[in-house]
Amino acid sequence: MVRITIDLIRKRSEHNEGEISTLEELALHQESIEKIELINRLCKDLRILLLQNNLISKLENLNRLKLLEYLNLALNNIEVIENLEGLESLKKLDLTVNFVGDVRDVKRLRVNEHLQELFLIGNPCADYDGYRDYVIVVLPQLRELDGHEITRSDRIKAMQKYAVAEGDVIRGYWNYREIRARQLDRHREKKERATITELEDGEGDGDEEATEAFWNSKSYHTPEDRREIADKVRKIEEKKNRGQENNNNRSPKFVPKLFSPEGRPYNVNQGRIPFHLDVEGDPEIVTLEVMTYRYLDTSLLNVDIQPNYVRVTVKGKILQLTLPCEVLTDRSTAQRNTATGNLIINMPRMTPLTTVTKRLNNSLDKSEEGNRSPKVIKSGSTITKRELLEIGPPVNDLDFSKIYKDSKTVRQEGPKGDLHGRKGSVNFVDNPEVPPLE
Known part of the structure; x- marks a missing residue:
């Protein structure tokens, strides 16, 4: 059983930033809710309340919603129209596909003076002869019934047929009571058989077979069958969730380690x-x-x-x-x-690399240079050679200052030379007109 809680209301009030006291619209549809509660005290400013497609079987705890204008309770298990007198601003009431059997319950809506639209289609009472004429006469404030406009001529004709329509709806309700009694007996017998089978087979034995038999069995459009189907679906979901939790506990999800204790990222x-x-x-x-x-x-x-x-x-x-x-x-x-x-x-990069590049000079013609991309060679790391520091004069010293001697100095020193006729030799004859070598 799903109950209306503060957390559920706050979850569905995200459009109002999670504020409940000033909430004007609340949607609690498709939550398998079985009872209306807590809304009456926490959300007094509501104007729209959507509770369709749940398992609500009774209209209750709504009398403080004085500003409520639209109430949607379609696809629930409601059998009696009651406890709506406090909804002073109610304009639209949707009870589509419920189990309202006695159409005379609509008389309780006379106090809702602003009620303009009413939906009862899909209820057993909507199939009675004289149903529409009866509702039109009983609720003069209505403008639409089951989505069809009520004209002035429709109201006049309905008032003329009211006596007959009232008798028809009463007879239809008595027939429905007999059908409803048979439905309750059938459900009671079905439940007893299921209990006996469960005791004989033992709890948990043949669970899959029992589930398959349940879905293959015939179901009826009754409040009991709707509630039973919802309970079966809920149990299957709970079992599935338990299985997933067990699998998660057995094999925990691997979480890779991304950083070292010092904060250094790993590869x-x-x-x-x-x-x-x-x-x-x-x-x-x-x-x-x-x-x-x-x-x-x-x-x-x-x-x-x-x-x-x-x-x-x-x-x-x-x-x-x-x-x-x-x-x-x-x-x-x-x-x-x-x-x-x-x-x-x-x-x-935060700091670009400083690289030295040079282009190769290829002996290519201009056509080949245009087709080929230039080659680039990156300079490698510089290799240094260790050298020793020498102290004192070198051993093989070449004195280039003595490579040249002045001609005057040569004459003063006297004729010296070799025997081959070069300057300084014995046969050397100095010619003053020839300039000296420099």
């Missing part, structure tokens, strides 16, 4: 995703290429770029890489390759 490749990290191709940009599937939806990819690491999540699997340098996160880009589908992430 993690949870899904073993192929990738290529280029740190030397461009001195200003670090490029990461992740080989993702070509037809993988981009919404399944998540990229987180930090100054010293990059994290890519592919369908919940984490790829985290530490970077060799700091990058500029605000200028980084991530794009998909339209041809291969790979994810390409460009991350500018």
